Structures are given as C-alpha cells and as structure tokens.
Amino acid sequence: MRDTAASPSPGRPLTRKGLADRAGCGIETVRYYEDAGLMPEPDRGPNGYRLYGEEDVRRLGFIGRARRLGLTIEEVRGLLSLVDGERITCAEVRETTLRHLESVRARIAELRRLERTLADVSARCSGEQVPDCAVIDALMDG
Amino acid sequence: MRDTAASPSPGRPLTRKGLADRAGCGIETVRYYEDAGLMPEPDRGPNGYRLYGEEDVRRLGFIGRARRLGLTIEEVRGLLSLVDGERITCAEVRETTLRHLESVRARIAELRRLERTLADVSARCSGEQVPDCAVIDALMDG
C-alpha cells in the first residue's frame, strides 16, 4: 500500500461522522459496513465513541468507489480479503473486474432491448385523449 | 377491452397455481400482488381456496409484462388504475411509458460510463501473479 502524504493513523482520530464525511457517505452506512464485516471494529474512546484513522478513510473510500462501480458487497468483500490477506495478485483482481465488466455489458444489452420495445410500443400510441391505447393492448394481450 | 376467443371467466375456475402457471410466475408472487393491491381479492370456493378466471390471467399477464419492461410496482399500479377506472386515455399511458423510456436511457448512459471506467481500469492491470494491482490502487487512492 502506498502511503498518502497525510498524517498517519492516530494523529487526531476521526469520529463516525468525520469518517463518513471524508468518505462521502452517511454515518449509518459506516455502521452497516461494520456490521457487514467490510470495515473492522474500530477502537473506542473512553466514552465508547468509535475512533477512526486515515486507514479507515482509505478503506471506506475503496468500498464507496467499488460500490459506485456497481460491485456487490460480496465482490467488495472478496477484493478486501485479497487486500487484507496481503496475498493479493493482480490476476485475481483482474478476474473480479472482468467478470463484473461482463455483467455490466449484459445489463446494457438487456436495457437496450427494453429501450427498443418501449420506443416501439410508445410509437404505436396516438397520444390522443381517447380511451383506447396500443400500449395497454400490447401489455394486456402480449 | 377486446374479447379474446378464450372461454369467459367462470368456465372452470383456476387455482392459484393454475393462474401462476398460465401467467408464468410463482404462486407466492400472486399473493404478493394481491397484498399489494394489484390483483383484486378473488372469490373463494367452499374450502376457502382462491378461484380465478380468464380476467385474472390477463391482468396478471399485464403485470408481468410491465414488470419485465422494468416498470415499478407503483407505475404498474398507475396503469392499472387507469384501466380499472375506464377513464383511461392514450395520452396518460403514453406519459408513463415515455417517462420510463427516459429513465431506461439514463440507466444505459450510466452503465456505459461505468463500462468505460471498468475497461480502462482493467486495461491497466497486468494480470500477472504479482502482489500489486492498478485496479486496487485506483480504488484505494481514487
């Protein structure tokens, strides 16, 4: 792992909201990822408050970016276990990524078929104020 | 509504499974749509069994096709209330359809951006058995 120029972990620890803000997610989401085992159990202050460091910001950012790329929680968990285990290889990561790329392409193809159907069906619709519609007929008698 | 050449409603009523099979969905789904108010409360036989007719087959088929086109339950409910109210106009249906078409196109555009990002990121991946991966770096330090 490359080190960022920022301060190392226990400079001044972040609260849950601080972490959430830094990573651009909600505080409940942090807890959810913790429950789901994607984020480790953090240290606690004397008042029981969670304390986070820069590592957590990076990790939560990783999760967020992966999720925004559409990876499932399980896929993210897989990548994180590679990272955590230090036994990460580029080949393994590539496999997850390409598999996901395939599924994205499949979803695009599916949506394009859908788009055509919707365009076709709505083109047959006169759009007038009449109680008779080709869309409804198509759906009812399809 | 156009009449189909099939037998009218109470020829020999269908059971829940019969209806589900005809419409190509599971029997639990039928109950779910009933609870959700998309399907009407059916008549019951003396044993309390639900009894369905051809109208129900058509309606459930309508719901299934609309769902397969990606309409939400709420959108389907909207269309059905137009159908039920008999005050259906082509213009109203067209509006739902076009709005949905827009959202499908937006999803396609979003997925295409995603596809490019994934393709880019995986192209930077050597795919070798080395403990260092451009994908992970991109996600960690993005």
Add this chain to the structure above:
DNA sequence: CCTTGACCCTGTAGCTGGTGCAGACCCTAC
C-alpha cells in the same frame, strides 16, 4: 378405508444495500 403426495391456507422471516428513528447518553459553547 387409509395413505401418499400435491396442492391450498395463513403468518412470518429472509434477501440486498442501506436509511431512519427512538431513547439514551455525552460534550461543548454560551
């Protein structure tokens, strides 16, 4: 007549990926 197996009924819990709320505590500033 009895059993087997398929079906039906209801209520309820689970799934994914969070979001939000209640009720309690804590901490800081004014």
Add this chain to the structure above:
DNA sequence: GTAGGGTCTGCACCAGCTACAGGGTCAAGG
C-alpha cells in the same frame, strides 16, 4: 444551566419478491 449538536444501541422500514412453518384439503392408488 441549558441548548444544540454529536454519539451510542437496537430496531423497523423500503422494493419485490421468495421461502418456510404448521396446518387443512383433495384426488388417486392400493
């Protein structure tokens, strides 16, 4: 001292189903 923010926990909720438990019913076969 009190107002406001923050934090803690546990829980319920969203879509859109799916599945299971624990019972009842029914038709066919032996």
